[in-house]
Amino acid sequence: MNAVRDKLPIKQNLSIKGKLRRYLLTQLRLTNQPTVKVYRGFGNAEQIIVHGTVFRRSAFPRRKYRNGLLVNLFSLIRLFAVRPYVQARVRVCCGQESIETMTDTAGYFWVTMPLNVSLPPGWHPVRADLMSQTITPETILAEGNGQVLVPHSTTLACISDIDDTFLISHSANLAKRLRVLFTRNAHSRQPFEGVVAHYQLLAETRNGTDATVSASNAFFYVSSSEWNLYNYILDFSEKNNLPTGVYLLSPLKQFRELLKTGQGKHRTKFDRIIWILQTYPNQQFILLGDDTQEDPSIYASVVEQFTRQIRVVYIRQVHTENQPKTRTILNRIDAMGVPCYYFAHSNDAIQHTLKLLL
Numbered sequence: 001m002n003a004v005r006d007k008l009p010i011k012q013n014l015s016i017k018g019k020l021r022r023y024l025l026t027q028l029r030l031t032n033q034p035t036v037k038v039y040r041g042f043g044n045a046e047q048i049i050v051h052g053t054v055f056r057r058s059a060f061p062r063r064k065y066r067n068g069l070l071v072n073l074f075s076l077i078r079l080f081a082v083r084p085y086v087q088a089r090v091r092v093c094c095g096q097e098s099i100e101t102m103t104d105t106a107g108y109f110w111v112t113m114p115l116n117v118s119l120p121p122g123w124h125p126v127r128a129d130l131m132s133q134t135i136t137p138e139t140i141l142a143e144g145n146g147q148v149l150v151p152h153s154t155t156l157a158c159i160s161d162i163d164d165t166f167l168i169s170h171s172a173n174l175a176k177r178l179r180v181l182f183t184r185n186a187h188s189r190q191p192f193e194g195v196v197a198h199y200q201l202l203a204e205t206r207n208g209t210d211a212t213v214s215a216s217n218a219f220f221y222v223s224s225s226e227w228n229l230y231n232y233i234l235d236f237s238e239k240n241n242l243p244t245g246v247y248l249l250s251p252l253k254q255f256r257e258l259l260k261t262g263q264g265k266h267r268t269k270f271d272r273i274i275w276i277l278q279t280y281p282n283q284q285f286i287l288l289g290d291d292t293q294e295d296p297s298i299y300a301s302v303v304e305q306f307t308r309q310i311r312v313v314y315i316r317q318v319h320t321e322n323q324p325k326t327r328t329i330l331n332r333i334d335a336m337g338v339p340c341y342y343f344a345h346s347n348d349a350i351q352h353t354l355k356l357l358l
Contacts, residue, residue, distance in 0.1 A: 029060045030081060036090070038128050038146025039230060040246045042220070044279055045118040048148045050092045050126050051110040053227055053252060054103050057083035061231060065187040072185045079228040080258045084108075089131045094124065094148070100131075106252045108227070121152040121215065149246055152215030156311060156357075157280060158202050158243075159273055160288040161295050162223035162233060163262060164318045166195045166242065171262060172292040172319040178259065186235035192316070194346030196240055201350060202286060203243040205357045218280075219245030222272050224293070225262050226253045248272040270298050277306050284309055290316040291342075296329040303333050310338045312356060317344040 025032060038052040059078040066072075084107025091100050092111050101111045109128070126146050132139040151157060163169035163177075168190050170176035180189070203216045219242075225233065227249045234247065250268060253261060277285065287302065287310060289295025296315055303310050313333055315326060330340040339356060343349045 025057075028081070029078060030057055031060060032057050034085060034088075034130050034142040036128050036130050036142050036144030037227075037230070038126065038144040039227070040146060041126065041148035042218075042246045042276070042279065043113075043115075043119070043148050043150055045115070045150070047112050047114050048094060048119070048124075048126070048150070049110065049112050049275075049279070050094070050128065050146070050148060051108070052090075052128050052144060052146065053107045054085035054088045054090060054109065054130055054142075055082055055107060056085045057081070062185075062235075065185050067185070067188050069183055072188075073182045075185060076181055076232075077255070077258070079232065080253060080255045080261075082228065082252065082254075084252055085130070089133050091129045091131050093127045093129070094119075106227075108251065119148075119150045121150050123147045123149055149218060151218035151280065151283075154206075154215060154217050155284055156202075156205060156286060157218040157220070157276075157283050158199075158245075158286045158288065159220045159222055159276060160199070161290060162221055162225060164290040164292045165288055165295070165316055166191050166199065167233075167236060168192060169262070171290075172322075174259075177262060181261065186232045187239055189236055191236075191240050191242075192346055194350065196242060198346045198350050198353065199243050200241070201353055205353065216243065219243040220248065220276050221245050222248045222269055222276075224250050224269055226250050228252055229261075248276075269294075270301060273298070273302055274305070277302070277309055281309070284311040286312050286314065288314045288316075290318045291322045291326040292319045296326045300329050300333050303336055303338050307336055307338065313338060313340045314349055314352075315340065315342050316349075317342060 035055045035058040036052060041048060041050045043049055059082065062075055085103060086105055086107060088103040090103060090109045091098055092113060094113060097113060097116060099111050099113045101109050103109045124147060126148050128144050129140045130142040132141055163171045170180060203219060230247060230249060287299050289299060299313050315330060317323060330342055334340050341349060341352045
């Protein structure tokens with residue numbers, strides 16, 4: 001049955017309480033209208049992965065970046081004052097193909113769509129529609145647009161952590177992490193010195209048989225930060241000219257969990273990395289992380305299961321107390337035949353890349 005493209009009209013006969021609530025939401029730059037957020041997905045010649053979140057209440061995108069403390073604090077709080085749409089019916093479309101799914105308890109959906117016609121390398125548009133479940137005929141309540149990446153056939157690809165790998169976050173110290181989050185914004189936060197140059201080098205590095213390929217290496221950013229911060233991280237990455245890539249973050253958090261931001265289950269981070277490696281079995285990957293949390297242990301487990309696919313592991317030195325433990329883990333990785341480089345400054349990592357991969 002074909003869906004009706006018109007969305008439902010907004011009811012105007014609001015009570016005084018309803019009008020007051022709508023006014024407060026407007027002042028807070030929040031909306032109670034259903035919203036579909038489609039994140040950047042990825043795929044190959046046989047299938048694509050499309051994912052996103054459906055919201056009952058969500059924040060409007062930030063329009064201005066000012067450095068006032070209250071402005072930044074308020075803007076961050078809005079990202080966690082959201083309400084997911086649980087068990088929503090979602091229809092995902094790519095070209096003439098479509099597939100349906102339901103959102104989970106966090107409003108999140110993830111579908112693997114088989115392709116009848118292969119997509120060429122590059123970014124491709126996709127759409128996700130929130131479908132009515134009780135209205136006849138079928139009605140689209142909201143829609144969201146996104147993109148999926150089908151990487152070019154380069155030999156290398158990169159998987160990078162975010163917090164304290166390229167974005168200074170103080171993940172090992174909750175008080176410092178929250179202070180940075182509450183007092184800075186995506187345009188005033190800082191990357192580590194030299195990290196952008198290193199990532200741009202990795203994006204353009206040719207290795208092995210792909211020396212004549214002109215396309216950039218694919219980048220995947222996998223983090224324990226929540227989907228609440230997706231636009232925040234995307235804005236930061238674009239402002240600082242980091243390689244365009246796919247972002248895989250942790251489940252949405254509610255306002256009551258704001259103080260636990262960045263404290264997601266690290267097992268899910270491992271699973272997300274495995275999905276990427278299994279999607280591209282013929283590519284080798286460069287893993288980039290830091291020593292503030294569990295990156296070394298996660299990467300060691302990845303190397304144990306996918307030794308052939310890991311070309312090199314880079315770990316940034318951030319947390320002094322973790323250095324002995326980290327060196328022990330990296331020695332284990334090195335013993336499996338995968339080079340590791342534990343560095344304090346990105347310029348040193350650049351020199352290592354130039355010697356190893358060029």
